[in-house]
Structures are given as structure tokens and as C-alpha cells.
Amino acid sequence: MAIVETAxxxxxxxxxxxxxxxxxxxxxxxxxxxxxxxxxxxxxxxxWELDVDGYTVLSPEEAGTAEIAPQVxxxxxxxxxxxxxxxxxxxxxxxxxxxxxxxxNVQPEIGVLGEGRVFEQALLNxxxxxxxxxxxxxxxxLIHQSLFLKCPGPDHLPLHTxxxxxxxxSPLQSYAQVANANWALTDYTVENGAICFVPxxxxxxxxxxxxxxxxxxxxxxxxxxxGSVVIWxxxxxxxxxxxxxxxxxATLVEYFGRQHLAGANTSTVTxxxxxxxxxxxxxxLRTQAQMQGLGETKFQAAKETLYG
Numbered sequence: 001m002a003i004v005e006t007a008x009x010x011x012x013x014x015x016x017x018x019x020x021x022x023x024x025x026x027x028x029x030x031x032x033x034x035x036x037x038x039x040x041x042x043x044x045x046x047x048w049e050l051d052v053d054g055y056t057v058l059s060p061e062e063a064g065t066a067e068i069a070p071q072v073x074x075x076x077x078x079x080x081x082x083x084x085x086x087x088x089x090x091x092x093x094x095x096x097x098x099x100x101x102x103x104x105n106v107q108p109e110i111g112v113l114g115e116g117r118v119f120e121q122a123l124l125n126x127x128x129x130x131x132x133x134x135x136x137x138x139x140x141x142l143i144h145q146s147l148f149l150k151c152p153g154p155d156h157l158p159l160h161t162x163x164x165x166x167x168x169x170s171p172l173q174s175y176a177q178v179a180n181a182n183w184a185l186t187d188y189t190v191e192n193g194a195i196c197f198v199p200x201x202x203x204x205x206x207x208x209x210x211x212x213x214x215x216x217x218x219x220x221x222x223x224x225x226x227g228s229v230v231i232w233x234x235x236x237x238x239x240x241x242x243x244x245x246x247x248x249x250a251t252l253v254e255y256f257g258r259q260h261l262a263g264a265n266t267s268t269v270t271x272x273x274x275x276x277x278x279x280x281x282x283x284x285l286r287t288q289a290q291m292q293g294l295g296e297t298k299f300q301a302a303k304e305t306l307y308g
Contacts, residue, residue: 020297023297023304026300026305027304027305030137030301030305030307031306034130034133034134034138037130037133038131041127041130046058046131047134050134050135050232054197054202054203054236055222055230056131056232057228057231058128058229058230058231060227064127065227072119072122072183072185072252073226075115075118077250078116088149090248092247093151094151094152103148104153104156104242105154106151107151108148109148111144111268112145112147113265120273120281122145123145123254123284124277124280127229128231131231132179133307136176136256137308138308141256141257141258141259141262141283141284142284143255143256143261143265144267146252146255146266147250149249149250150248151248152245154242156214156240158239159213159238159239160213160239161234162178163177163178163235166257167261169207170206171205171206172205172234172235174203174205175306176234176235178256178257178261179232179257180256181230182195182229183254184226184228184229184230185227186248187224188249190221190223190241191243191244192245192247193240193249194222195221195238196221196222196238197220197232197238198219198220198236198238201235201236202234202235204237207237208237259303265285
């Protein structure tokens with residue numbers, strides 16, 4: 001095999017495919033900013049868990065959600081009552097006839113961001129966003145913020161990945177294209193239909209087979225108290241157990257993607273919402289056209305670097 005010596009400064013190369021210095025520098029600076037924030041917020045162990053297990057759980061104290069989570073729950077119940085004339089009984093709700101969705105015995109509401117100011121405040125939680133930037137880069141954007149109400153019923157949610165649902169089929173890229181943050185608005189226990197994971201499965205780079213997806217021996221439930229937030233890599237295999245206890249498990253789902261998925265947000269966003277929130281709010285909701293308004297260097301860094 002021929003050996004080509006490193007080119008000297010006198011050699012010339014065509015511009016096509018040549019990485020730009022300013023874009024590389026922006027990407028390195030973005031990485032430094034993200035890692036610095038993880039350290040400053042005391043999230044190094046949580047980031048390590050994301051790398052090793054593919055998911056991590058933030059306690060209400062770590063996430064700073066102890067006060068706002070009950071407000072999000074109240075707003076969620078108000079929204080459900082307003083839309084359906086049904087206010088779920090969190091402690092005694094029984095199996096609801098006809099409540100069968102693709103997610104099992106769950107009432108899913110995709111896109112609740114415009115249904116109350118507290119949902120806007122939840123989106124801007126700085127700890128959750130720090131973890132999302134760690135997984136998806138500084139230019140990450142919201143795909144949807146949704147409400148899931150889980151009632152008693154016979155159906156488990158099979159193991160699956162989010163990345164193949166949104167981005168494309170296996171084999172999956174090793175780095176996250178999407179990532180999920182689930183706010184537990186009520187306690188997660190096995191009886192309440194806890195979410196489950198297969199630790200380390202994000203490194204497999206594929207979705208589970210039909211047999212694997214329904215193998216309950218692989219399900220490792222995560223029990224956590226209300227106000228906790230569980231975050232996971234888009235490749236991580238996850239599902240949920242059926243709810244066997246009376247009552248309702250309430251979850252606020254925040255689903256994020258990399259810059260090329262910007263514009264997928266499903267909620268109606270008004271000018272009033274943009275005016276009353278900091279610029280970061282609009283950045284999380286930007287369209288593909290608005291992505292280019294980041295500035296040419298930052299836009300290219302978002303496309304070409306892992307942390308841009």
C-alpha cells in the first residue's frame with residue numbers, strides 16, 4: 001500500500017468537501033459549552049448514565065421540578081376536562097371502555113404546548129434542556145410536547161426505539177437523532193404501569209425484533225416519584241408494563257430532535273406565546289427556514305458537527 005506523506009503548507013486542495021475552519025471551531029466551542037454546563041449543574045453522573053445505560057432519572061430536586069410538576073398535572077387535568085368532559089380520578093379510575101390507542105390503555109394528547117402557560121414554563125426547564133443538548137447538540141428542537149394518561153387495562157407497551165420511528169430503519173446511527181424526556185406527573189410504580197428499559201440497548205444500533213419486543217424478562221421497570229424526569233437516548237429499547245392498580249398514570253412527554261428535524265412541532269404557537277418567553281423558547285420551536293436564521297456558520301455547524 002502506498003504511503004502518502006502529510007501535505008505541507010505549500011500543497012493546495014479543492015474547496016469541495018474541505019471542512020471549514022470556522023465551522024470546526026464552532027463545533028468545538030459548542031461541545032465545550034455543553035460539557036461545562038453539565039459540570040456546573042452537577043449532572044456528570046447523569047450524563048454518564050446516558051452514555052452507559054441509555055437512560056437516566058432526574059429526581060424532582062435535581063430537575064428543579066418539585067413546584068412546577070403539580071401545576072403541570074393540574075393543567076393537564078383541566079385540559080382533559082375541557083376537551084372531553086372527563087376529569088380523571090387519579091386514585092380510583094377504573095378501566096375505561098374503548099380507551100385503546102396504539103399506546104395501549106392510554107389517552108394520548110399530542111401537542112399540548114398551547115394549552116396553558118405552565119406547559120411553556122416546563123419546556124424551558126434548564127436541567128432537562130442541558131441533558132437534551134448533551135444528547136442532541138445546541139441546535140436541538142422540540143418535535144412535540146404531549147400528555148399521556150394511562151388507565152388500568154390488559155396491554156403492556158412493547159419494547160421499541162424512538163429513533164427508528166422518527167428517523168429511519170435499522171441499523172441506527174450510534175449518536176442520538178432524537179431523545180425523550182418524560183415528566184412523571186404521578187408516581188411510577190410497577191402496579192401503576194411503570195416505564196421499562198433494557199440498559200445498554202442503545203449501543204445495539206437496532207430496534208428489537210417482535211420476539212424481543214414482547215419478552216417481559218427484558219423489561220426493567222423504573223419506579224420514581226412524581227416530579228421526576230426520565231430522559232433517554234433515541235436508540236434505547238423501552239416499553240411499559242400494563243397498569244394493574246386503579247387510577248391514572250399521568251406523563252408529560254417532551255420529544256426532541258436534531259436540527260434537521262426542526263419544524264416538526266405539532267402544537268399551535270402564537271405570537272403572544274413567543275412575546276412572553278425568552279428567545280430560547282422560539283429557538284426550540286423554529287422551522288427549517290428559521291434554522292438558517294441562526295447565521296451561516298452556526299447553521300453549518302448544526303449540520304456538520306455533533307454538538308453544534
